[in-house]
Amino acid sequence: MSYTRLSMNFQPKTALYARRQVLLGAAAALSCWESGVFGAGNAVAATASTSVQAAPSMRQPITTKDGTAFTLDTLRGQPVLINFWASWCAPCIAEMPSLQKAAEQLQPDGIVVLLVSLDRGGAKKSLPVLAANGVTAPRLGFDPKAALSREMGVSGLPTSFLLSADQRHCLVYVGPREWHENAMQDEMRRFVSSPGTFNAA
Numbered sequence: 481m482s483y484t485r486l487s488m489n490f491q492p493k494t495a496l497y498a499r500r501q502v503l504l505g506a507a508a509a510l511s512c513w514e515s516g517v518f519g520a521g522n523a524v525a526a527t528a529s530t531s532v533q534a535a536p537s538m539r540q541p542i543t544t545k546d547g548t549a550f551t552l553d554t555l556r557g558q559p560v561l562i563n564f565w566a567s568w569c570a571p572c573i574a575e576m577p578s579l580q581k582a583a584e585q586l587q588p589d590g591i592v593v594l595l596v597s598l599d600r601g602g603a604k605k606s607l608p609v610l611a612a613n614g615v616t617a618p619r620l621g622f623d624p625k626a627a628l629s630r631e632m633g634v635s636g637l638p639t640s641f642l643l644s645a646d647q648r649h650c651l652v653y654v655g656p657r658e659w660h661e662n663a664m665q666d667e668m669r670r671f672v673s674s675p676g677t678f679n680a681a
Contacts, residue, residue: 530667530680535643535650540627542596545603545620552628552647559591559672560643561659563618564629566598567609569637571656576613581660583617589669593618598637600624642668644675651678 541549552560563579565572583593595618597606602624610620623629632641640653651671657664671678 530651530653532649532671532675532678533652535641535647536632538628538632538647540623540631542621542623542628543602545607545622547603550621552643555592555594555643556647557645559589559645559668561586561591561593561640561668562643563593563595563638563640564598564623564632564634565595565638567605568599572638573609573613575638575656575659576610576615578657578659578661580613580615580617582665585660585665586668587617589672591668591672594621595619596621596623596628598623598626598629642671644672646675649675649678 538552541551543549552562561582563575565576567573579593579595586593595610595615597603597620599605599622602622603620606620606622626634629639636654638656640657642651642653644650651667659665667680
């Protein structure tokens, strides 16, 4: 698996810099992923295990593709898989087909899949990438100033949060996943059905 660490500037400003950061970040993160840690001080550490955590603060608004602001609180009452991504993040792009399939598969279970882009260009930058990768089923959000992702402790991409319907508990997934595979789907369904007593298989 690979994972793109966020730079001090949080997002690359040029295509050349972005490409270099993705390649270097993915290579370095792979080594860290295998060892199970990214070092002290990170809000979210890479780990192979899954455990229930208290949901982080999520007050910062994000926008829809037409620029309307909303907060995650408006989705309370539904379990939500929130995936933070960016167009310059190679692992993020690689897992998009899996997220598309997962959104379709989880819809009957009432689980919302929300993709939140961190691209500085917002929807204008992100929508063509989503279209090119056949992403139509997930709900979309845009966080161009990285306000929500910082509040939630995201330190690299992709990072995903599976929120319980009451938004009190979550599972955190650092790095890409095969979201459409049976084992992954079963884990998510088990968590949302009983978040307070969930145990990873």
